[in-house]
Amino acid sequence: MQRRDFLQRASALAALPLIGPAGSFATRLRGSAPLHVNGDRLNASLTAFNSVGRTPGGINRVAYSDADLAGRAFALDLFRQAGFTPRIDAAGNIFARLPGRDASLPPILIGSHIDSVTDGGNFDGPVGSFGALEVARSLREQNARLAHPVDVVVWQNEEGGTVGSHAAIGKLRAADLDKVARSGFTWRDGIARIGGSVDKLAEAALKSGDIACYLELHIEQGGLLEKAGLQIGVVEGIVGLRWSEVTITGFANHAGATPMDQRQDAVLAAAKFTVAITDAIRAEPGRQVATVGRMVVTPNTTNVIAGQVVLTVDLRELDTTKLERLQQRIEQIAREIGDSTKTTFQFRPLSSSLAALADPRMMAFVEASTKTLGFTHQRMPSGAGHDAQEIAQIAPMGMIFIPSVGGISHSPREFSHADDITRGADVLLNAVIGADAMR
Amino acid sequence: MQRRDFLQRASALAALPLIGPAGSFATRLRGSAPLHVNGDRLNASLTAFNSVGRTPGGINRVAYSDADLAGRAFALDLFRQAGFTPRIDAAGNIFARLPGRDASLPPILIGSHIDSVTDGGNFDGPVGSFGALEVARSLREQNARLAHPVDVVVWQNEEGGTVGSHAAIGKLRAADLDKVARSGFTWRDGIARIGGSVDKLAEAALKSGDIACYLELHIEQGGLLEKAGLQIGVVEGIVGLRWSEVTITGFANHAGATPMDQRQDAVLAAAKFTVAITDAIRAEPGRQVATVGRMVVTPNTTNVIAGQVVLTVDLRELDTTKLERLQQRIEQIAREIGDSTKTTFQFRPLSSSLAALADPRMMAFVEASTKTLGFTHQRMPSGAGHDAQEIAQIAPMGMIFIPSVGGISHSPREFSHADDITRGADVLLNAVIGADAMR
Numbered sequence: 001m002q003r004r005d006f007l008q009r010a011s012a013l014a015a016l017p018l019i020g021p022a023g024s025f026a027t028r029l030r031g032s033a034p035l036h037v038n039g040d041r042l043n044a045s046l047t048a049f050n051s052v053g054r055t056p057g058g059i060n061r062v063a064y065s066d067a068d069l070a071g072r073a074f075a076l077d078l079f080r081q082a083g084f085t086p087r088i089d090a091a092g093n094i095f096a097r098l099p100g101r102d103a104s105l106p107p108i109l110i111g112s113h114i115d116s117v118t119d120g121g122n123f124d125g126p127v128g129s130f131g132a133l134e135v136a137r138s139l140r141e142q143n144a145r146l147a148h149p150v151d152v153v154v155w156q157n158e159e160g161g162t163v164g165s166h167a168a169i170g171k172l173r174a175a176d177l178d179k180v181a182r183s184g185f186t187w188r189d190g191i192a193r194i195g196g197s198v199d200k201l202a203e204a205a206l207k208s209g210d211i212a213c214y215l216e217l218h219i220e221q222g223g224l225l226e227k228a229g230l231q232i233g234v235v236e237g238i239v240g241l242r243w244s245e246v247t248i249t250g251f252a253n254h255a256g257a258t259p260m261d262q263r264q265d266a267v268l269a270a271a272k273f274t275v276a277i278t279d280a281i282r283a284e285p286g287r288q289v290a291t292v293g294r295m296v297v298t299p300n301t302t303n304v305i306a307g308q309v310v311l312t313v314d315l316r317e318l319d320t321t322k323l324e325r326l327q328q329r330i331e332q333i334a335r336e337i338g339d340s341t342k343t344t345f346q347f348r349p350l351s352s353s354l355a356a357l358a359d360p361r362m363m364a365f366v367e368a369s370t371k372t373l374g375f376t377h378q379r380m381p382s383g384a385g386h387d388a389q390e391i392a393q394i395a396p397m398g399m400i401f402i403p404s405v406g407g408i409s410h411s412p413r414e415f416s417h418a419d420d421i422t423r424g425a426d427v428l429l430n431a432v433i434g435a436d437a438m439r
Numbered sequence: 440m441q442r443r444d445f446l447q448r449a450s451a452l453a454a455l456p457l458i459g460p461a462g463s464f465a466t467r468l469r470g471s472a473p474l475h476v477n478g479d480r481l482n483a484s485l486t487a488f489n490s491v492g493r494t495p496g497g498i499n500r501v502a503y504s505d506a507d508l509a510g511r512a513f514a515l516d517l518f519r520q521a522g523f524t525p526r527i528d529a530a531g532n533i534f535a536r537l538p539g540r541d542a543s544l545p546p547i548l549i550g551s552h553i554d555s556v557t558d559g560g561n562f563d564g565p566v567g568s569f570g571a572l573e574v575a576r577s578l579r580e581q582n583a584r585l586a587h588p589v590d591v592v593v594w595q596n597e598e599g600g601t602v603g604s605h606a607a608i609g610k611l612r613a614a615d616l617d618k619v620a621r622s623g624f625t626w627r628d629g630i631a632r633i634g635g636s637v638d639k640l641a642e643a644a645l646k647s648g649d650i651a652c653y654l655e656l657h658i659e660q661g662g663l664l665e666k667a668g669l670q671i672g673v674v675e676g677i678v679g680l681r682w683s684e685v686t687i688t689g690f691a692n693h694a695g696a697t698p699m700d701q702r703q704d705a706v707l708a709a710a711k712f713t714v715a716i717t718d719a720i721r722a723e724p725g726r727q728v729a730t731v732g733r734m735v736v737t738p739n740t741t742n743v744i745a746g747q748v749v750l751t752v753d754l755r756e757l758d759t760t761k762l763e764r765l766q767q768r769i770e771q772i773a774r775e776i777g778d779s780t781k782t783t784f785q786f787r788p789l790s791s792s793l794a795a796l797a798d799p800r801m802m803a804f805v806e807a808s809t810k811t812l813g814f815t816h817q818r819m820p821s822g823a824g825h826d827a828q829e830i831a832q833i834a835p836m837g838m839i840f841i842p843s844v845g846g847i848s849h850s851p852r853e854f855s856h857a858d859d860i861t862r863g864a865d866v867l868l869n870a871v872i873g874a875d876a877m878r
Contacts, residue, residue: 222696239695243741254848255730255753256678256822257661260721262846267731271713278707282699291694292706293743295736302682302751302789304732304849312741314694350741383695407701409693410743 034372034430035142039422042134045078046421049114049130050122058119058412063157064190065183071114072194075129075154082137084152090204091167092196094154098136100436102147108435109211109395110135110428111153112218113164113387118182120159121414123421127402128217129154131425138429146436148212155387156194163187165387169394170205206394213362213435214391217400217428219416221384223407224287231423232370232377233401234363238389239316239381240323240355246334248273250343252299252307263305267297269341270309276333277313281326287381288317288326318355318381356389361438362398362431369430375423384409396438400427473811473869474581478861481573484517485860488553488569489561497558497851502596503629504622510553511633514568514593521576523591529643530606531595531635537575539588547585547874548650548834549574549867550592551657552603552826557621559598560853562860566841567656568593570864577868585875587651594826595633602626604826608833609644645833652801652874653830656839656867658855660823662846663726670862671809671816672840673802677828678726678755678820679762679794685773687712689782691738691746702744706736708780709748715772716752720765726820727756727765757794757820795828800877801837801870808869814862823848835877839866 052074053060053067061067075094079086084096097107112128132152139150156164160181166172177188177198191198220226225233250266274292281290291314298308313330317323334345363379370377380401382388388397402424405415491513492499492506500506514533518525523535536546551567571591578589595603599620605611616627616637630637659665664672689705713731720729730753737747752769756762773784802818809816819840821827827836841863844854 220696221693222698223701224698227701241695251847252850253846254660254823255732256680256728256755256824257659257843257848258728258822258846259661259663259726260717260728262662262666265730267734268713268717271710271717271731274707274710275714278699278710287698289695289697289699291704291742291744292710293694293736293741293745294739295706295734296739297732297734300733300735302732303730303753305730306732314741316695383697384693385695404696407692407697408690409696411691 034369034426035138035144035433037134037138037422037425037429039418039425042130042425043418043421045130046122046126049074049126053116059116059122060118061114061116062118062182063115063160063163064181064185064193068115068183069193075114078130078133082133083140084136088195089168090197090200091164091172092156092191092194093164093168093204096136096152098140098150100146100149105148106210106212107149107151108146108432109151109153109214109391110216110432111155112216113155113158115157115159117159117410119412120410121412123219123414123416124221124409125158127219127416127421127424131217131421131428134425135429135432144433146433148436150432151211157181157190158387162385162387162390165390167201167204168206169390170202170207172201208394211395212438213359213396213398214388215362215398215400215428215431215435216386216388217402217424218386219409219414220401220404221409222404224380225401225403226405226407228378230378231375231403231420232427233380234366234370234377235358235382235399235401236363236379237318237355237357237381238386239318239383240320241351241353241385242315242323242327243350243352244313245348245350246311246313247346247348248309248311248343250305250307250341253305255303255305258305264342265305266309266343267306269337269343270295270311272337272341273334273345276337277330280329280333286317286322287383288322289383290315290326290330312350316383320355323355353385353389356392356397358398359396362396362435365431365434366398366400366427368434369427372430373423373426375427398431400424400431473808473865474577474583474872476573476577476861476864476868478857478864481569481864482857482860484569485561485565488513488565492555498555498561499557500553500555501557501621502554502599502602503620503624503632507554507622508632514553517569517572521572522579523575527634528607529636529639530603530611531630531633532603532607532643533593535575535591537579537589539585541586544587545649545651546588546590547871548590548592548653548830549655549871550594551655552594552597554596554598556598556849558851559849560851562658562853562855563660563848564597566658566855566860566863570656570860570867573864574868574871583872585872587875589871590650596620596626596629597826601824601826601829604829606640606643607645608829609641609646611640647833650834651877652798652835652837653827654801654837654839654867654870654874655825655827656841656863657825658848658853659840659843660848661843663819664840664842665844665846667817669817670814670842670859671866672819673805673809673816674797674821674838674840675802675818676757676794676796676820677825678757678822679759680790680792680824681754681762681766682789682791683752684787684789685750685752686785686787687748687750687782689744689746689780692744694742694744697744703781704744705748705782706745708776708782709734709750711776711780712773712784715776716769719768719772725756725761726822727761728822729754729765729769751789755822759794762794792824792828795831795836797837798835801835801874804870804873805837805839805866807873808866811869812862812865814866837870839863839870
């Protein structure tokens with residue numbers, strides 16, 4: 001879908017009156033005061049969780065590690081303390097249900113993950129997981145029984161490639177199970193360690209219609225909200241991604257004896273390429289990003305002009321057409337720099353994903369919830385991948401962002417303020433109530 | 440010394456008539472035809488040597504390895520076949536003497552090395568070593584007995600840091616002996632392996648006056664001669680060198696979620712720096728070179744903006760004042776790019792050496808020899824380091840370059856034509872005869 005069409009449609013839908021079944025709790029709510037979660041309780045659970053998998057380098061709850069198992073045990077306890085009976089599906093995801101009034105309706109699914117990257121923080125994932133549990137708990141405590149069941153989910157191994165949510169939409173292939181996670185366990189062994197059952201993965205697969213919608217609360221992981229001084233991000237979608245490995249071949253030669261104009265310097269070519277694609281990406285409006293994060297030089301010796309550099313380009317953009325155009329521009333820049341530096345550039349696609357657009361109705365529910373609560377907000381893409389991008393393939397998806405201090409994530413310095421976390425959970429709570437009107 | 444002064448002086452000296460002792464062979468020669476080496480024999484020895492330490496990756500005669508020992512055994516045999524009696528000094532260097540007429544005169548020293556880099560070629564070192572032996576052999580065969588003795592030397596471990604010639608000028612420190620060579624042996628153990636004796640290093644030390652002068656034939660290792668279509672390079676000196684390790688500190692962050700204008704990207708800063716210093720070095724006339732040959736990125740992950748890059752800068756220039764000015768310019772560029780990219784640059788000096796200027800008389804002898812032989816030539820600096828730079832500290836030094844095909848060196852593709860090798864040895868032969876006139 002073109003970005004413009006999509007934004008027009010979303011805007012039109014957001015303007016529609018939200019009509020639910022007459023007399024429903026959700027409908028009654030809309031004219032009155034919004035509900036609130038217990039923010040102190042939510043933040044206390046996050047504070048307690050902050051010691052699980054904590055190392056001198058940061059939070060290390062990489063999927064399937066002992067620390068991840070400890071984190072899951074913590075989460076299961078929290079579900080039980082909240083009065084829920086968690087179950088683990090065949091893929092190892094944790095689910096718990098708050099029953100609805102109408103047994104014929106599929107659940108509204110809310111949740112996130114609790115595994116971390118290496119040396120990460122305590123907010124990427126847990127905020128949305130415990131926030132979702134707090135939303136379900138608050139609904140029940142406040143006797144706000146919705147028509148739909150509300151399912152709370154904690155996806156397994158998000159950081160290793162949204163493995164749990166990928167399995168939940170039936171897309172995990174048998175061959176994938178041999179992949180090795182950061183913890184050193186294969187996905188197969190990892191799923192067994194966390195109580196799943198790879199032989200029954202088909203039973204874990206959700207089809208279109210199995211859930212009413214999916215909503216995920218998450219930290220932004222960037223600095224847009226903080227910079228704009230806004231409280232809530234209404235996610236328009238998760239950007240599409242193109243990862244390329246680029247091999248630059250020059251010619252290794254003596255750093256002292258080879259005149260500057262007779263070199264085929266792969267490091268210089270890589271440097272020119274990095275500068276040029278950064279300039280090109282920044283030259284046009286929009287929130288597209290491109291990153292050269294990995295660079296391996298051969299022979300990597302002080303007094304030898306490099307014969308080869310292998311680097312990666314990570315390109316992301318919400319609009320698929322623009323993503324493709326930017327990728328072509330990057331490859332064109334490579335050809336030009338190859339010519340001017342007497343080197344060759346070879347591109348190998350490492351990974352790519354299409355943008356996962358938020359459902360316009362979900363954006364409208366989040367936006368309405370935000371407005372009811374009186375919070376400031378903006379629409380924005382998610383530059384990071386999330387489980388929501390998987391679930392978007394089988395159900396209407398929406399995401400809620402709260403500010404990350406300093407835009408820092410995947411770092412021990414990752415932090416979000418307690419008030420922002422409470423605001424995010426409040427928005428999720430009232431968005432769920434809004435979504436309950438959907439049929 | 441300023442480059443201009445030095446060139447003026449060299450030029451004035453070269454114009455002087457070369458007066459030797461009346462009636463000496465050398466003096467007699469100058470009016471007549473130049474001598475010639477046996478080029479076929481020289482090239483045959485190089486061809487035979489090409490199988491020693493040959494691996495699929497190239498020549499691997501790294502110092503102190505079994506292949507280096509085999510190379511030295513080959514060289515010792517060659518000395519004996521040529522009728523010389525080689526000796527090994529305490530540092531492991533191989534010496535052999537062609538006696539002179541005047542027992543009171545110190546020797547004219549000629550030679551080079553035979554160890555190689557990893558995956559190197561058969562010309563860097565052996566051409567000058569076997570060339571020097573061929574010169575001494577030719578002098579004796581042609582009954583051209585000089586006043587000075589002629590000593591032929593094969594220095595050990597040139598590629599690992601001119602270790603043998605450094606020891607020969609008495610500068611090798613005890614602490615250096617614990618350094619580990621590419622072969623895995625410490626210098627201490629390596630010297631023992633090649634027949635030296637680290638306890639007697641002082642006996643190997645040459646002082647000022649111990650040798651009359653030093654002349655070294657070597658492949659250019661760059662492409663200047665080939666590009667200019669010239670046969671002989673008269674080396675003006677070995678450039679000074681500044682090696683810096685530069686640590687660029689940014690801030691690691693999420694490659695998807697961090698907007699382009701909120702990054703502190705160490706890879707981007709490294710790229711801008713590499714491009715900018717290359718432009719600065721190329722912007723002014725001269726043969727200065729700067730190389731970023733090593734670059735290590737942290738965390739070096741596709742989807743993480745790099746928080747740190749450690750790179751090296753190898754800067755070389757013959758003129759010490761200019762070298763220092765260029766180093767300051769590079770550090771200024773680093774500060775500017777640090778400011779504009781919100782990163783910091785820290786410089787750590789790794790190594791530095793002053794330029795070793797060729798002696799103007801030696802250049803004049805080489806030039807006179809070249810002219811007598813009718814070869815085309817130019818003066819030029821050596822961008823690569825050589826044993827000659829060590830010996831220049833205790834004696835007048837000169838070097839002769841022959842073309843490297845494609846300017847390629849330290850590579851299995853390193854190559855020099857047999858005719859060029861013969862020409863180089865002929866120039867060395869007649870330069871030695873010229874130098875014999877010195878007192």
